[in-house]
Amino acid sequence: MLRLQDVNTFYGDSHILKGISFEVKDGELATLLGRNGAGKSTTLKSIMGIVPPKEGSILFGNEEMVGKRPHQIASLGLGYVPEERAIFPSLSVLENLNLPTKKNRKRLWGLEKIYEYFPVLKERLHHKGSQLSGGEQQMLAIARVLTMDIKLMMLDEPTEGLAPFLVLEIGKILQEIKKSRVVVLLVEQNTRFAINVADKHHIIYEGKIAYRGDNDDFGVDKEIQTRYLGV
Amino acid sequence: MIDSAMSKKKIITLSSAVLLSLLFPYLTPYTALASEILVFALFAMSYDLVLGYAGMLSFGHAAFFGIGAYTTGIMLVRVYPSVMPALLAGVIVSSLAALFVGYLSIRRSGIYFTMVTLAFAQMFYFTAFKWTGLTGGDDGLQGVPRPSIGPLDLTSEITLYYFILFFVLLSITIGLRVVNSPFGKTLQALRENKDRTMSIGYDVDKFRLIVFIISGFFSGLAGGLYALLLNFVPLSSLYWTTSGEVVVMTIVGGMGTLFGPVLGALGIILLRDIISNFTESWNFIMGLIFMGCVLGFRGGIMSIIRDKLKLNV
Numbered sequence: 013m014l015r016l017q018d019v020n021t022f023y024g025d026s027h028i029l030k031g032i033s034f035e036v037k038d039g040e041l042a043t044l045l046g047r048n049g050a051g052k053s054t055t056l057k058s059i060m061g062i063v064p065p066k067e068g069s070i071l072f073g074n075e076e077m078v079g080k081r082p083h084q085i086a087s088l089g090l091g092y093v094p095e096e097r098a099i100f101p102s103l104s105v106l107e108n109l110n111l112p113t114k115k116n117r118k119r120l121w122g123l124e125k126i127y128e129y130f131p132v133l134k135e136r137l138h139h140k141g142s143q144l145s146g147g148e149q150q151m152l153a154i155a156r157v158l159t160m161d162i163k164l165m166m167l168d169e170p171t172e173g174l175a176p177f178l179v180l181e182i183g184k185i186l187q188e189i190k191k192s193r194v195v196v197l198l199v200e201q202n203t204r205f206a207i208n209v210a211d212k213h214h215i216i217y218e219g220k221i222a223y224r225g226d227n228d229d230f231g232v233d234k235e236i237q238t239r240y241l242g243v
Numbered sequence: 244m245i246d247s248a249m250s251k252k253k254i255i256t257l258s259s260a261v262l263l264s265l266l267f268p269y270l271t272p273y274t275a276l277a278s279e280i281l282v283f284a285l286f287a288m289s290y291d292l293v294l295g296y297a298g299m300l301s302f303g304h305a306a307f308f309g310i311g312a313y314t315t316g317i318m319l320v321r322v323y324p325s326v327m328p329a330l331l332a333g334v335i336v337s338s339l340a341a342l343f344v345g346y347l348s349i350r351r352s353g354i355y356f357t358m359v360t361l362a363f364a365q366m367f368y369f370t371a372f373k374w375t376g377l378t379g380g381d382d383g384l385q386g387v388p389r390p391s392i393g394p395l396d397l398t399s400e401i402t403l404y405y406f407i408l409f410f411v412l413l414s415i416t417i418g419l420r421v422v423n424s425p426f427g428k429t430l431q432a433l434r435e436n437k438d439r440t441m442s443i444g445y446d447v448d449k450f451r452l453i454v455f456i457i458s459g460f461f462s463g464l465a466g467g468l469y470a471l472l473l474n475f476v477p478l479s480s481l482y483w484t485t486s487g488e489v490v491v492m493t494i495v496g497g498m499g500t501l502f503g504p505v506l507g508a509l510g511i512i513l514l515r516d517i518i519s520n521f522t523e524s525w526n527f528i529m530g531l532i533f534m535g536c537v538l539g540f541r542g543g544i545m546s547i548i549r550d551k552l553k554l555n556v
Contacts, residue, residue, distance in 0.1 A: 062438050082441035092442040099437070100432045106427050111443060160443060 013038050013195045019057045019068035028054045030219035041196040043206045046216035052199040056166045060092050061085045097149035101142035109151035118161035130155045147178045164195045183209050207231045215240045274400040280512045282469045283413045287460030287492040287504030295499030298434030302357045303364030309481030311337040311466025314425040314518040316384045316476040324390045324392045333467035341459020368481040384476040407468050495536045497543025506544045
């Protein structure tokens, strides 16, 4: 589904991703773990074309993403929920949800299903994005991507700063997204949450993939967790 | 309940604004002043589409205003003395100019965008300055006639006022439709965050270009009406100070509101007219007002009015 091969990305002169290679297959929920500044978010931004890689290849299905612009990549079915509560503060909740406005577009989840899984949004449809709490904004950011016709969803630390019951909610939503046959690539700092939801893990360390493994192995491998993540 | 009360209040506000605009020329010291306010209200409104809604600080909007004015003027003076075709030519040429400038500048953002638009506007200014055969150069384009349209005798100042008012009300209606449409919502989204808007599949540059052209269209219309109003086209209509004025009007009025810039144009032109009776240095006072607005009330006149309306509930 998604295959990165030797991806090198720079911010100006600083070399952030130093040859990242990994693969996420159909039906998988995979994570990118690692300490702050390891290059997790940059990996997502490179896939999305927001920070285009200098070298390497990113295949989505059979199509090369490197060289495409973000809006083209998005319309091929890549959904991206960036790190900072990625909503539009001056638009209402409903306007945020309808923002990908192409008429009669295909949606992964219809609004009814969105309201079922995000009941809090239904109550606040006509509130502006700026009037939502942090947790509600995060829910809205995730919900908005689910209204698009996506095949792969990338989330950048969706649980950051959320109350424990909201983290549980997001876990449930991720499982439901998986049932919709959407591949999920999750960037996380919260290792326990990652182990609870994911099928396999990749650890980025200094711009390279330092570890990859299935959840069954990784979940019990305290040594790896301590070495790279400091848990 | 609240919704219907709000919309009732909106209707009352809107209809009193329209009524006021009908009586307006009888309230100003002279009719041409009211007409000038209308022209700049239209110009500021069209500028607000770019600055307030799309978040692009163009410092070259004099180009579209001036090109609209010159094209309309040249049509009337040198080609065919009929108002509607001349205005039409004005908006077409200014829209094309906006397409040209926009295409080359929207890829840049922030200060670079601003500088590129300024550079293009100055280029048009110097072209008009040098090309005296076509534009009259430094003296401006003299003797723009106001031929009648059927029974409409535009040489009458009051008739011209209502003629201009018609176009301004029409433009505001269209402007409101634009900003409340999905297109308008997308503009606000990309003003707030370009990366996010791209990530949900929008070609941001395309949207920026389209709104730039729409803005160029209405700026050109304002310019064309300005040529009719003055009976000539001043070279200063293309000068960077005109770009600066429209920025000030929009910010003082309250950007991102469409009506705010209309009030900004009203306030600034009225004050300028009054102050310049007493002193040559009205620019100094305008500068103080501008600073006061930016430092004191960021939302401009419109934010004050909104607060007041809410308090009245």
